[in-house]
Amino acid sequence: MTDSRRGKSRLVADRRYSKTQTKTSKSRKAAPAKRRTRRATPKRGGIIGFFTGIIGWVFRFFLRLFIRAGIVAGLILAAFVGYEYSTLPNVSEALDGRARGSVQLLDRDGVAFAWRGDQFGGVVTADTVSPHLKNAVIATEDQRFYSHLGISPRGVASAVRINLSEGRGPLSGHGGSTITQQTAKLLCLGVRYDPDNWTNEAEYIADCRRGSLYRKGKEAVYAIAMELKYTKDEILSIYLNRAYMGGGAYGASAAAERYFSKPASALTPQEGAMIAGLLTAPSTLAPTSNLERSQARAATVLRLMNEQGYLSDEQTRAAQANPAMLSDKAKTQTGGYFADWVMQSGPDFFTRDTTEDVIISTTLDQRIQKALDETIKEVFATKVREGSKAQAAIVVMSADGAVRGMVGGRETNVSGVFNRATQAQRQTGSAFKPFVYATALELGYSPYDTVLDEPFCMNIPGSGRWCPGNYSNQHYGQVTLFDALARSLNVPAVKVSESVGRDLVRKVSEDFGIVSALRDTPALALGASEASLLEMTGAYAGILNGGSSVTPYGLRELRLVGEDQPMMGAGGGIGERVINEEAARQLIWMMEKVITQGTGGRAKLPDRQAAGKTGTSQEARDAWFIGFTADYVAGVWMGYDDNTPLAGVTGSGLPAEIWHEAMLRVHEGLPVRPLPMIEPTPPRQVAQPQPQQQQQPAQPGSQGGNALENTINDLLQSIFGQN
Structure with a gap:
């Protein structure tokens, strides 16, 4: 008997699985075939393959090592930075860093005629000083001040290259320091002056200015901590108040009064450039020591300000054609022999070694002092033979x-x-x-x-x-x-x-x-x-x-x-x-x-x-x-x-x-x-x-x-x- 259903399709079994499941099943069946295809790819063998593998393994080993070492170093650096961050003083405490006080001498009429010690004219900020002074400092000392994070690898590399080309050690001479790093030095990296640890203030300052590799590293850490704690303008304010600017003046305010008898907010471009120019060598470039040399340095600063867009060509030409001059008051404010004698006649703890700011009223008559100065100059110019080493004194x-x-x-x-x-x-x-x-x-x-x-x-x-x-x-x-x-x-x-x-x-x-x-x-x-x-x-x-x-x-x-x-x-x-x-x-x-x-x-x-x-x-x-x-x-x-x-x-x-x-x-x-x-x-x-x-x-x-x-x-x- 023949089966009448042979050759016909199934009515139920074919519907047991969905079409999706069927496709999945097919794909699973196809996968092993693809794996068999990859295994069929021949490997590179022989000596070349051996060495290539070794090199790859070494590379991967050191890469992992360097990454891990970098992470550890980063953590250590973060710990150091965090510690320095915690020790940084408030901005207001960091502004006046003098170990010694100042002595101001007044004449018989109460007019100041001489300064001794470390003069501090008062607190200024980056916002209150003349913009010309602020721009001159940035143009001269750190033109990328507002963009770096406290250190400038490019600046350090450039300084090392210059030092080596001039026959010095890599860390001798140019330092490539940013304003932040210079401020860190002015803060002595947080170390305060202690008479028990240093013979005198000069020894303390010399220790703060050492340029060893260890010191540079510590300085960089301190600078980064400063960048995290202070704003850029706060760092610049500390710098403008602490920097020594020659003539016994510490800070922009004291320098402006010392040289130009005006506040730091009223400085002209040429005056701001002269003060900024002192920062590289304040004692030798001070206008009271050598006015012509100070003016030449200021002309260079004006050019830098022009190149960086702080001054127009016309402003630069006008400033260079009319260089800054000492005020009449500043010309006579060394006090000369009389001021030295008064300082020696007073007690040391209130004069030469004072840690306080002192005012001394004196007996000096500036009219009489001027008369004596003019007399000596005229006599030696007109009545003493040229080349004579004779001396004279008057009281x-x-x-x-x-x-x-x-x-x-x-x-x-x-x-x-x-x-x-x-x-x-x-x-x-x-x-x-x-x-x-x-x-x-x-x-x-x-x-x-x-x-x-x-x-x-x-x-x-x-x-x-x-x-x-x-x-x-x-x-x-x-x-x-x-x-x-x-x-x-x-x-x-x-x-x-x-x-x-x-x-x-x-x-x-x-x-x-x-x-x-x-x-x-x-x-x-x-x-x-x-x-x-x-x-x-x-x-x-x-x-x-x-x-x-x-x-x-x-x-x-x-x-x-x-x-x-x-x-x-x-x-x-x-x-x-x-x-x-x-x-x-x-x-x-x-x-x-x-x-x-x-x-x-x-x-x-x-x-x-x-x-x-x-x-x-x-x-x-x-x-x-x-x-x-x-x-x-x-x-x-x-x-x-x-x-x-x-x-x-x-x-x-x-x-x-x-x-x-x-x-x-x-x-x-x-x-x-x-x-x-x-x-x-x-x-x-x-x-x-x-x-x-x-x-x-x-x-x-x-x-x-x-x-x-x-x-x-x-x-x-x-x-x-x-x-």
Whole structure:
């Protein structure tokens, strides 16, 4: 029987699976065939395949190693950066980084004339300074400042290339540092100054500026931390406040005031360029040190500003054609010798080593100081031969010892140099003689009393026979004391000194303020001992003020910035009485004759009385003229630093002329006042010592007629005899 359904399709079984499942099943069946096709691809074999595999394996190994090492290094770097980030101070704390304080010196009228220490003019920010200064700093120091992350690999690579091409080490010379890195250095990478760890501030700063590879790495970490904590303008603000800009000025504000006497917000393009140019070498490029060199550097900065689009071509040409100049105030604000002397006379912890900001009020009269500077310049330009190494010094003070002006050498308005007015100890010569006659007048002698000027010798124990002579090599017989002083006769001075007692002469001199050691020899009367010009001028001030001692001083008051009460007052002034006022007034009368009738004729002033004394030391190594009017005392010294004798110069010559020129300028516009002098009473005879005899001190009382005086005079006459 045949099957009638054979050859027909199934009615149910074919529908058991969906079409999708069927396709999937087919694809699964096809997959093994494809794998069989890949396995059929032949592998590269032989030696080439072996080495290729080795190289690939090594490459993959080191790649994985470097990636892992980079991750570890990154984590370590992040840890260091995080630590430095946590130690960074607030911006306000980071602005003023000085270890020392500043000292501002004010003249007698309260006007600032000099700065010492680390000056800080006040806080500025990147927004408050002149945009010209801000742009000049960026153009000069870090033109990509606003785009990098604290370090510039390109800048470092360029610096290394330049250093190697110039024969230096890779880290010596150009540093390639960004402004952020420079600021990190200014912050000393977070290390604060500790006197226990460093001998001084200079050693601390040198340690902060070291350029070792380790230091560079630490600096980079610190810079990145700064970039994370501060904004770009905050970093720039710290830099503009901390950077040293020469002339003792730290920060843009102090520099703007120091050089241009204006705030940092008012700087012109050329002034901003000059300050920015100082950052590479602030001490040598400072305009107070070398204005031309500073201007040349500023011209380069202006060009960089132009190239980077901060200035137009027209602005650049105008700025370069009119370079920045120091203000008139800035030109004179070194304070010169006077400021140095005041700083040395005050306590170190408030002057040279102060950690506070200090204001010192002084006795300086800037009008008088200018007069002295002009006098020295004119004299050496017109009256001293070209090429001469001779030096001169001048001191002017009031009768109470307040110093009004000082020049310590032929170079004026300088600082930190040898001051011949205060530091040089020189033989005083005949400028010492007024103290011999002051002693005699105090003992009662009269300027009209006489002494015999004749050849005279003494036997000095241990030295033998000594015979003083007059400068003129002549003798004038019986002369009055005032005539002997006016002519600067040596023999009468020695006789008077020995008669009144050498010990008394020394005491009077020391009481008047000559603190240098005075030799106990008969040559004391002739100025064989040494003293400074300041000492001698102060001693003459004691004569002018009526016979009281004087301590020269320049510091009137010292106080801390922000404080109303002074920390200390004047360190000098009028002291104890040395001789009676009548004797002092008579001595002034005698010294007035020195100018009107004697050796000081070249010092005579045309409109007012003056008194003084010439002085020339042994072999003319020193020449002096010291004198006074009713208003001021002035001392002049001239000589060589190496004690070379002066050629043709004595106290009555060039020093008297310098004194005359200086006092003309000092008294310009001042009313005329007479000297406080009195003419003495009629003359008496001075007891005369005999030659070759050691003299004994005379006793007071030569004016008067009591029994004690007569007895003393009879005793002296019996010892010395009488002409």
